[in-house]
Structure formats: C-alpha cells, structure tokens
Amino acid sequence: MKSNVSTAATAPIATNGDTILSVQDLRTHFYTRDGVVRAVDGVTFDLARGETLCIVGESGCGKSVTALSILGLIPPKIGEIVSGSIRFDGTELTTESEREMRSIRGNRISMIFQEPMTSLNPVLTVGEQISESLRIHQRLDRRAAWDRAIEMLALVRIADPKRRAGEYPHQLSGGMRQRVMIAMALACNPQVLVADEPTTALDVTIQAQILNLMLELKDRLGTAIVLITHDLGVVAETAQRVIVMYAGRMVEEAPVRELLNNPKHPYTRGLIGSIPRRKSGGARGRTRGRLQEISGLVPSLREPIPGCAFAPRCSFATPRCITEQPPFEAHGPRHFAACWEVARIEATSSDQLVSSPT
Amino acid sequence: MSSAEVVLRVKDLKKHFPVHRGVLSRVVAHVQAVDGVSFEIRRGETLCLVGESGCGKSTVARSITRLEEPTAGTIELNGVDITALNSEALRAQRREMQMVFQDPYSSLNPRLSAGDIVGEPLTNFDLAQGAELEQRIAKLFEHVGLRPEAVNKYPHEFSGGQRQRLGIARALAVNPSLIIADEPVSALDVSVQAQVLNLLIDLQEEFNLAYLFVSHDLAVVEHIGHRVAVMYLGRIVELADNADLFGTPLHPYTEALLAAAPVLEVDGPRERIILQGDVPSPMNPPSGCRFHTRCPYVLPECKRTDPPLLEVAPGHHVACLRRPVGDSGAPLSIA
Amino acid sequence: MASTTAGAAAATTPSSSKGALKWARRNKTIVGGSLILLTLVVIAILAPWLAGDPLQFEPTNRLKRPSETFWFGTDQFGRDVYSRVIYGTRISLIIGLCVAVLATAIGLVVGVLCGFYKTVDTILMRVMDGMMAIPAILLAIALITLMKASLLIVIVAITIPEIPRVARLVRSVVLSVRGRPYIEAAISSGTRNGRIMVRHILPNTVAPLIVQATYVCASAILTEAGLSFLGAGTPPEIPSWGNIISLGRTFFQISPWIIFFPGLCLAITVLAINLVGDGLRDTLDPRISRRM
Numbered sequence: 001m002k003s004n005v006s007t008a009a010t011a012p013i014a015t016n017g018d019t020i021l022s023v024q025d026l027r028t029h030f031y032t033r034d035g036v037v038r039a040v041d042g043v044t045f046d047l048a049r050g051e052t053l054c055i056v057g058e059s060g061c062g063k064s065v066t067a068l069s070i071l072g073l074i075p076p077k078i079g080e081i082v083s084g085s086i087r088f089d090g091t092e093l094t095t096e097s098e099r100e101m102r103s104i105r106g107n108r109i110s111m112i113f114q115e116p117m118t119s120l121n122p123v124l125t126v127g128e129q130i131s132e133s134l135r136i137h138q139r140l141d142r143r144a145a146w147d148r149a150i151e152m153l154a155l156v157r158i159a160d161p162k163r164r165a166g167e168y169p170h171q172l173s174g175g176m177r178q179r180v181m182i183a184m185a186l187a188c189n190p191q192v193l194v195a196d197e198p199t200t201a202l203d204v205t206i207q208a209q210i211l212n213l214m215l216e217l218k219d220r221l222g223t224a225i226v227l228i229t230h231d232l233g234v235v236a237e238t239a240q241r242v243i244v245m246y247a248g249r250m251v252e253e254a255p256v257r258e259l260l261n262n263p264k265h266p267y268t269r270g271l272i273g274s275i276p277r278r279k280s281g282g283a284r285g286r287t288r289g290r291l292q293e294i295s296g297l298v299p300s301l302r303e304p305i306p307g308c309a310f311a312p313r314c315s316f317a318t319p320r321c322i323t324e325q326p327p328f329e330a331h332g333p334r335h336f337a338a339c340w341e342v343a344r345i346e347a348t349s350s351d352q353l354v355s356s357p358t
Numbered sequence: 359m360s361s362a363e364v365v366l367r368v369k370d371l372k373k374h375f376p377v378h379r380g381v382l383s384r385v386v387a388h389v390q391a392v393d394g395v396s397f398e399i400r401r402g403e404t405l406c407l408v409g410e411s412g413c414g415k416s417t418v419a420r421s422i423t424r425l426e427e428p429t430a431g432t433i434e435l436n437g438v439d440i441t442a443l444n445s446e447a448l449r450a451q452r453r454e455m456q457m458v459f460q461d462p463y464s465s466l467n468p469r470l471s472a473g474d475i476v477g478e479p480l481t482n483f484d485l486a487q488g489a490e491l492e493q494r495i496a497k498l499f500e501h502v503g504l505r506p507e508a509v510n511k512y513p514h515e516f517s518g519g520q521r522q523r524l525g526i527a528r529a530l531a532v533n534p535s536l537i538i539a540d541e542p543v544s545a546l547d548v549s550v551q552a553q554v555l556n557l558l559i560d561l562q563e564e565f566n567l568a569y570l571f572v573s574h575d576l577a578v579v580e581h582i583g584h585r586v587a588v589m590y591l592g593r594i595v596e597l598a599d600n601a602d603l604f605g606t607p608l609h610p611y612t613e614a615l616l617a618a619a620p621v622l623e624v625d626g627p628r629e630r631i632i633l634q635g636d637v638p639s640p641m642n643p644p645s646g647c648r649f650h651t652r653c654p655y656v657l658p659e660c661k662r663t664d665p666p667l668l669e670v671a672p673g674h675h676v677a678c679l680r681r682p683v684g685d686s687g688a689p690l691s692i693a
Numbered sequence: 694m695a696s697t698t699a700g701a702a703a704a705t706t707p708s709s710s711k712g713a714l715k716w717a718r719r720n721k722t723i724v725g726g727s728l729i730l731l732t733l734v735v736i737a738i739l740a741p742w743l744a745g746d747p748l749q750f751e752p753t754n755r756l757k758r759p760s761e762t763f764w765f766g767t768d769q770f771g772r773d774v775y776s777r778v779i780y781g782t783r784i785s786l787i788i789g790l791c792v793a794v795l796a797t798a799i800g801l802v803v804g805v806l807c808g809f810y811k812t813v814d815t816i817l818m819r820v821m822d823g824m825m826a827i828p829a830i831l832l833a834i835a836l837i838t839l840m841k842a843s844l845l846i847v848i849v850a851i852t853i854p855e856i857p858r859v860a861r862l863v864r865s866v867v868l869s870v871r872g873r874p875y876i877e878a879a880i881s882s883g884t885r886n887g888r889i890m891v892r893h894i895l896p897n898t899v900a901p902l903i904v905q906a907t908y909v910c911a912s913a914i915l916t917e918a919g920l921s922f923l924g925a926g927t928p929p930e931i932p933s934w935g936n937i938i939s940l941g942r943t944f945f946q947i948s949p950w951i952i953f954f955p956g957l958c959l960a961i962t963v964l965a966i967n968l969v970g971d972g973l974r975d976t977l978d979p980r981i982s983r984r985m
Binding site: 058059173175176203204205206207208209211212230231232233234236237260270271272273274275276277290291292293294295297298 | 410411517547548549551552553555556559574575576577578580581582614615617618619620621622632633634636637
Binding site: 423425445449450452453455456457459460461464465466467468469470478479482483525528529531532 | 883
C-alpha cells in the first residue's frame with residue numbers, strides 16, 4: 001500500500017479571515033504546595049479552518065496544558081486559566097460555563113489522547129461509546145447513532161466494522177483503539193481536532209497508519225488539527241505550521257519546512273541537532289558523530305523567569321537575555337521567534353549547528 | 359572489528375511463556391516470545407536489536423541476563439555457557455555483564471542514596487571498601503558526568519537524564535565486558551537522549567565495551583549501532599552491518615520499518631510503504647514465514663515454508679524466501 | 694520506613710520547634726492518640742503508687758457506689774474497682790504490645806519467605822489459611838482447657854490467628870516490590886538474595902507493618918477482654934478489664950459502675966491505638982509520600 005504525504009507541506013494555508021480558533025496570550029497556572037507553576041505563560045496563535053498546526057516541545061513545556069486549556073479541561077482548584085482569551089468560531093471559551101463547554105467538547109472541538117486504553121471506557125462496547133456522543137450532541141436516536149457509529153468505524157478503516165462495534169476496548173489492538181478514538185472524535189464532524197501525542201504509544205508501522213489516516217480524514221472533512229507532539233519527525237511529516245514551546249512559552253513559529261531548514265531560535269536549533277538522523281547511504285559501520293546536546297536543565301516554572309527562559313542553557317546568551325524577555329516577533333515571512341540574538345545566530349551557519357559532524 | 363574476541367554468543371535462544379487457563383490452571387498454550395535467536399557480539403562492538411513492541415527484543419535481553427530463564431538455547435559469555443550455571447556461579451558471571459534499564463525512575467531504589475546505588479555492585483563483588491569504595495564511586499560519577507557531591511542525594515532529586523547516568527554508572531562499576539541496555543533512552547526527552555547516547559558512545563570507546571542495545575527507534579539504532587538485528591515475532595529477520603541494513607535493507611519488514619519511521623527531511627512527496635494490519639499474536643504465530651500476513655510481496659510459498667536466516671552477502675543475513683544466496687530478486691526455487 | 698519517615702520528617706519538621714508544631718497540627722490524630730497512649734503507659738507503670746491493692750477483699754464494702762474513698766465504686770467482693778482498673782491497664786497494654794510484636798515478627802518472617810520462594814509459598818500460605826479459619830476464642834478456650842490458664846497462654850492464643858494477617862500483608866508487599874525494575878537491577882548487578890531482601894525489599898514492608906501492628910494491638914486488647922469475659926482469658930487472680938467486666942455483668946442492673954469504668958478504659962485505649970494507626974497510615978502511605 002503506497003501513498004504520499006505531499007499534501008501536508010504544500011496545501012495552501014488559509015488567510016486570517018478563515019480563523020476558526022484564536023488563542024491570545026493564554027496563561028494557565030497550577031497551584032501546588034510548593035507554589036504557583038506557570039505551566040502556560042503567554043501563548044498566542046491562530047488556527048485556520050482545515051489547517052494542521054503542530055505544537056512541539058519536550059516534557060513539561062506546557063504543550064499539553066495548552067490543549068487542556070482550549071478544551072476547558074483544566075481541573076478546577078488545582079489550576080486555572082489566569083488570563084488570555086480563547087476564541088472559537090466567534091465564541092469566547094474562557095468565560096463559557098461548564099454546561100456550554102460540554103456542548104462544544106466532543107462536538108465542535110474534539111480531542112484524541114495519547115493512551116487510547118485509558119480514554120476508552122472498558123465496560124462499554126466501542127459502538128456504544130461512539131454512538132453515545134452522537135446521541136448527546138447530534139440528538140440522533142439509538143438506531144441512527146449506531147448506524148453512524150458503524151459508518152465512522154468504516155471511515156477509520158476498521159475491517160468488519162459491524163462486528164467490531166459490538167466489541168469491548170480490550171478486544172482491540174493498540175492501533176485499532178486509536179482508530180476508535182479517532183472515529184469517536186470525528187463522529188460529530190468537529191471543526192477542530194486537538195490530538196495530544198496521538199501516536200506516541202504506538203509502534204512505528206502503526207504510527208504511520210494512524211498519521212496517514214488523520215491527514216486523509218482532515219482533507220476529506222476539512223477539520224483543523226492541533227497536533228501536540230514531542231517528535232520532530234512526526235511534525236515534519238504532518239504539520240503545515242509549527243509552534244515550538246519551551247518552559248510554558250512560545251519560542252518559535254514558522255511553516256514546517258522553514259522551521260526545519262532555517263530554525264532561528266537556539267532552542268529549536270538544539271532540538272533539531274539533538275535528534276539522531278537517518279542518513280541516506282553513507283559510510284560503513286556506524287557514523288560516529290556526536291549528537292548535539294543541550295546542556296543544563298529545564299528551568300523550574302515555580303519562579304517567575306524575568307528574561308528568556310532558555311538563556312541559562314544558551315551559548316548565545318547575553319546579560320540582556322537574562323533580564324529582559326525577548327518579544328515574539330517576525331524574523332522573516334510568517335516566521336516568528338522570541339530571541340534577542342537572532343542576527344548573531346543567523347550568522348552562524350545552520351549546518352554547523354544542525355547536521356551531525358562526520 | 360571481526361578479529362576482536364567474541365564477548366557474547368547466543369545460539370538458538372528460545373523463551374516460551376506458558377499460558378494458563380481454567381480452574382486447574384492447565385497450560386493451554388505457549389507465547390513464543392523468542393523463538394530461535396542466534397547472534398554474537400565482539401569486544402567494543404554495539405549490536406542493536408530493533409523491532410516493534412512484542413517482537414521479543416526485550417525478552418532476548420532479559421533471557422541473556424537470566425532475569426527470565428531461557429526455555430532453550432545456549433548463552434556463552436566470554437566462552438562460559440551461563441545457561442547451565444547455578445545461582446552462585448551465575449552471580450559471579452554477572453560481573454562481566456551489566457544491565458541498563460529503560461525507566462530511569464523505577465530502576466533506582468528510591469530509598470538508597472545515589473552513592474549507595476552506584477556502589478552496590480562493587481560491594482557485591484567485594485571489589486572495594488571504605489575510603490577506596492568512596493573513591494571509586496566518585497570516579498564513576500565523574501565518568502558519567504555527574505558531580506561528586508551528588509553521592510548523598512536521593513534518586514528523586516535528579517532529573518530523568520541524570521538518573522539514567524546513575525544507571526549507567528552502576529552498570530560500569532564492576533568493569534563489565536558487556537552492557538545490555540534495554541531501551542535506555544526511550545523514556546527521555548530528545549535533548550537528554552542525545553546526552554545519554556553521546557555518553558554511551560564515549561564510554562564504549564574508553565573502556566572497549568560491548569553493547570547489546572535494545573531499541574524500537576531506528577534513528578537511535580542507526581546512530582549507535584555497529585551491527586543491527588531486526589526482530590519480528592520472536593525471530594531475527596535480518597542481521598547486518600549498520601550501513602548495509604539501512605542502505606540496502608533486504609527483508610520486506612525492514613524496508614517497511616524504515617519507510618514508516620518519520621524523518622525530518624521530507625522535501626517533496628515521499629514514497630512510503632504502509633503496512634496493513636497489526637502484528638499477529640505470538641501465541642499463535644502464522645505458519646511459514648511469520649511476516650507473510652503483512653508482507654506486500656507475499657508469495658504462495660511463504661505461507662508454507664519458514665525461511666531460515668541465511669547469509670546472502672558478507673555479514674548480511676536475511677530470512678526471506680525472496681532473497682536467496684547470491685541473488686537479489688527472483689524467488690528461490692524450492693526443490 | 695527509615696527513609697520515608699526521614700524524608701517526611703525532613704520535609705515537615707525543620708529543626709525549629711515551629712516546624713514541630715506545624716507537623717503536630719497537620720497530624721492531630723497521631724498526636725492525640727499518642728498522648729492518650731502515653732498517659733495509659735504512665736498509669737500502668739505507676740500503678741502501685743496510683744492505686745491500692747486490687748485483690749484486697751473487703752466484705753463490708755460490697756457493691757458500693759463511686760464515692761470519695763472508692764472512686765469507681767466496689768465490686769461484689771468489696772474490691773476497689775478503681776485499683777482493679779488501674780492494674781488492668783497493665784494487662785491490657787502488655788497483651789496488646791506482646792501480641793503486636795510477636796504476630797508482626799513471626800508474620801514478617803513467614804511473609805518474606807512466602808513472597809520470595811514459590812515452593813515455600815504454596816505450603817505456608819495454605820497453613821496460614823488454615824490458621825485464619827480458627828477463631829481466636831475457640832483456640833484460646835481449647836488451649837486453656839488443655840493447660841493451666843496464664844497470661845502466656847492468652848498471648849499465644851491471641852497471637853496465632855493474627856499471624857496470617859500480617860504474613861499476607863508482608864507477602865503482598867514483597868510480591869509487589871519483587872517485580873520492580875530496581876530489584877531486577879539489583880539482581881543483575883550481582884546482589885545476593887539475602888542482601889536484596891534486607892536492603893531493597895524489607896524497608897518497603899516497614900511502613901505498612903507499623904500500621905498493621907497498631908491494628909493487631911487494638912484487636913488483641915479487645916480479644917483478651919472478650920476471652921476474659923467468657924472466662925477463658927486471663928486467670929481471675931490477675932485483674933484485667935475483661936474479667937472485671939465479666940464479674941460485674943451479674944450485677945449490671947444494681948451496680949453498673951463495675952462494668953462501666955473498665956469498659957470506658959477499653960474503648961478509650963482501642964480508640965487511641967486506632968487513631969495512631971490511621972494517622973500513621975496516612976503519613977506513611979507510599980502513594981502520598983512518594984508524590985513529594
């Protein structure tokens with residue numbers, strides 16, 4: 001079975017008039033015994049209809065919290081959205097009641113989680129679970145919802161959907177469960193699909209199936225996707241636009257090829273450089289190159305960071321980087337970065353930083 | 359490389375897990391987690407075992423260390439068959455073979471200090487005591503890039519990458535000739551993963567260590583491996599030098615794995631093979647070639663004949679009926 | 694426990710007395726329960742100074758109400774109930790402590806053996822199941838009919854059915870810890886079995902064992918009272934709360950004080966022990982302490 005993944009990189013990106021989701025200066029804090037954790041600290045982006053936006057970063061960078069904030073799933077009392085706005089199709093979500101959010105969640109915005117087994121109810125058949133959301137949101141009757149559930153299972157290419165609809169989650173393989181999750185998420189034709197590490201728990205061959213399926217369905221149904229991942233390989237093959245997050249902040253945003261070929265922020269450069277690359281052909285034996293390391297540790301989000309959060313680990317850092325937070329500004333067409341030293345970094349050859357030495 | 363001495367020789371290793379069912383818990387079937395795996399590793403060499411979850415790669419690692427008792431086969435460590443050893447003799451052999459685990463959180467005892475954790479193997483083999491022990495621990499910390507002051511800290515005070523460094527220091531403590539690393543970087547973030555991979559490579563060069571490196575990540579494997587064995591459903595389907603395996607994969611499964619792994623450089627459309635379906639259950643593996651249910655090039659013969667792992671080019675072994683010795687495409691005629 | 698409590702203590706009790714106060718405020722149940730228990734221990738130790746002779750018959754003062762001379766009144770033989778209750782504290786605490794220590798120690802050994810060796814497990818755990826099926830009271834009655842009633846027999850009789858509970862607990866902890874990667878890491882770095890047990894496995898059993906021991910202690914005190922009440926417990930010449938209540942029950946309607954005061958002491962003691970146990974369980978719970 002062959003297919004190509006050219007669509008992702010070449011499809012036209014919608015203009016501003018077509019924005020479906022707009023996040024402005026989102027800040028989400030968590031309250032712990034040891035103080036306030038600034039999990040998301042000023043995130044701003046627009047998502048166009050039918051666009052695929054990837055949010056990439058390492059664990060603890062705030063990418064998943066951003067997703068939970070959009071869906072209004074921040075557990076009350078433990079955390080809250082302290083400022084910012086999330087506008088979805090003209091509606092402000094941050095001030096919406098829980099009741100309103102429930103009618104939007106799973107209906108017009110859906111989510112796919114990393115671990116399909118824990119997000120599926122083990123005592124209901126998958127058919128029941130898909131039809132349940134259809135009955136709640138679309139007010140379909142039992143019969144129609146069940147038929148639509150089978151239709152959805154067929155859409156996500158589950159073989160023999162009639163039989164599978166009557167099975168329980170534990171009877172399915174990991175890949176099939178994730179397909180069921182996608183079927184559930186897409187059942188109500190959402191305008192936005194938020195996928196939080198949807199393929200991280202899956203094997204590569206299954207991951208390829210699932211990513212392919214998601215992109216194909218996106219093209220067919222016109223759903224905009226926010227894909228959250230730590231894997232730049234996944235980003236490269238699925239995204240149109242990428243946001244890189246670090247310590248709760250956005251450090252860079254650009255169209256995917258621009259970001260991978262011409263990263264401006266030192267963190268993005270470090271991240272790309274630290275990935276072992278598949279080489280085409282090459283010398284005998286292993287290529288003894290050293291991977292680029294990002295020295296040091298991720299800062300604690302409990303203390304406010306006055307300057308650039310990456311400064312303590314950055315080889316380009318100047319005193320200003322420690323004290324003054326760099327603005328998130330354009331450094332090229334549709335290419336934004338939050339860094340004081342972009343000019344100096346651009347002078348350093350990207351090759352020198354990124355490609356592994358031979 | 360080929361002239362170096364063999365550190366580990368595994369011959370026809372099998373590990374079958376019985377499946378119990380019913381009130382009397384009778385054995386109704388066996389999960390053939392590992393079903394006839396053979397390879398050798400030489401001093402200073404890294405052999406990578408790569409495959410998807412459930413292919414048996416971790417079971418191979420655990421059987422070699424006898425954390426699982428192998429069902430059949432021999433495991434020779436520096437010429438000694440350790441499958442036949444009693445527990446005390448095995449314990450003595452463990453000095454030559456240390457392990458690094460996947461999860462840097464659960465593989466360190468939370469109640470022991472970092473120094474105690476790293477020093478434990480030294481105490482086990484009575485290699486050092488008192489001030490000498492402390493000195494050697496400090497030296498190990500230095501080797502893996504941890505500050506010597508950290509000896510008194512507890513595991514929860516370290517980050518994931520630092521914990522994995524502790525795990526590596528523990529493995530290094532008794533100067534083993536072989537380190538078995540079971541997914542040592544898959545729980546780590548990429549930037550930390552890079553640090554740990556660099557450290558492993560540096561240590562290998564410094565101490566001339568042999569690594570058995572188990573991973574599901576092809577990019578990591580290509581980076582660190584000298585030779586690579588691809589496993590599918592308990593068998594090795596392809597075993598070759600790094601460059602040969604990644605440059606000219608001969609088994610359709612290897613080909614599909616390479617195609618499935620996402621890469622950064624996708625300029626323009628990329629032809630990719632997407633395998634259909636899921637991995638069959640190892641309890642009831644398919645007849646003939648185990649890959650035939652998902653193979654895009656399947657032949658009628660594949661359903662009946664179990665292909666042996668044959669050397670088709672120098673150092674390049676493959677188990678596929680379509681890759682007979684000396685040929686590159688035509689099906690092998692079965693006499 | 695050494696490290697969990699050390700960790701908890703380090704986090705919650707800095708050297709200053711302010712820290713100690715803070716810790717005490719957060720763990721009211723432990724502090725309250727311990728204070729009551731401490732008082733009881735002091736009373737038990739100082740019994741000869743606090744009370745008169747508990748065995749002294751004064752036929753003239755039979756069934757007297759509580760008064761200035763007889764704080765808790767007197768029983769049908771004219772013995773001072775106050776003195777008897779004070780001395781009874783000794784018996785209850787001794788039995789509670791001895792049973793807790795014995796049951797925990799034996800249960801620990803059995804549990805560790807069962808958790809570590811499969812063959813031992815199948816045999817010993819069946820024995821444990823059998824022991825659990827014997828009610829403490831029947832066993833005690835049987836033992837006492839066979840032998841002369843004594844404190845030792847009572848302790849043994851109460852301990853035996855408690856052992857399996859402790860053993861099961863220890864075994865489950867050992868089994869769950871045994872599968873942890875750090876145990877495998879210890880095995881593959883050549884650690885001997887004995888050392889794995891002492892250094893890596895046993896420390897995990899300490900916290901649940903302490904909690905379990907408090908429950909065993911409380912239940913032993915209650916069982917002893919029950920046995921004495923039935924006449925199968927502590928010999929009558931040793932005053933215990935159980936046999937005071939037992940003797941008093943015939944006169945319950947005319948002189949309720951004979952059973953009221955020992956009953957109250959019994960309830961307070963068991964409550965205090967359980968308070969400490971619950972408090973310890975909450976602070977030692979690995980799920981909570983590990984989250985820090």
